[in-house]
Amino acid sequence: MNIRLFALGLALAALVGCATANPRAKLVWAGIYCYDSAERQADASTPSGFRLTNITQPRLLTRATTIKAELGRSFGIAYRLKRPGANAIPYRVHWQFPADGLTNPRTKVTHHTFERELGPSQAKTRGLGWSFTEPWELVPGIWQVQILCGDQVLLAQSFEVVLP
Secondary structure, three states: OHHHHHHHHHHHHHHHHHHHHOOEEEEEEEEEEEOOEEEEEEOOOOOOOEEEEEEEOOEEEEEOOEEEOOOOOEEEEEEEEEOOOHHHOOEEEEEEOOOOOEEOOOOOOEEOEEEEEEOOOOOOOEEEEEEOOOHHHOOOEEEEEEEEEOOEEEEEEEEEEEOO
16 A cells, blocks of 8 residues: 555656646757667566666767668667756656567567656756667567656657668
């Protein structure tokens, strides 16, 4: 019972924070990027069972919304939050995958979406992306990433993933 009340309290705080700060997000770029290094962190909520963290020196290679599905390719967005205090509010990232979804052959689970919390950040520019690390992730179609605050979509960007 206490856990449910705590979770409800966090959800209400996020909604109130969003309403009070009236946050906005501005797209800086959308495209293909690279990075020097990253660490794999176990995360059972992701389609692959891990996510990349501590990404160092991410940099834009090409502005693009059409992405070739190739192992090792990373694509996504960089954005800035607008409004005083906006960086102190918790946000969520929401990925929408093509209609067939991503099916992990190890778990046999098909994911049509993936969502996770983004903690507060003092970074002026933030980045979000997807790196093709598994062959079964190379699914053509429309992939969309959204930045959410409560139920408010602050930013949405679609990418068309195509087979080479």
